[in-house]
Amino acid sequence: MNQNTKSFGRAELAQQYFPYIQPQSAWLKLKGLLNEDPDLSHLAKLNRRTFLPNEVNIIYQHLGHP
Secondary structure, three states, X not given: OOOOOOOEEHHHHHHHHOOXXXXXXXXXXXXXXXXXXXXXXXXXXXXXXXXXXXXXXHHHHHHOOO
């Protein structure tokens, strides 16, 4: 696991995966990808707007680095 991973706002992380669309639309697309993966679906349901470094690492492991 990469120890240098930082926290990301959900729209900020989503824009890394979908840089050519608006932040809210990018988040909705990323949320859809998270919901499709049973190991990631809990991350789409968080009641906060930030992913912690360990959560970012889990996303990277499943979706690859943007």
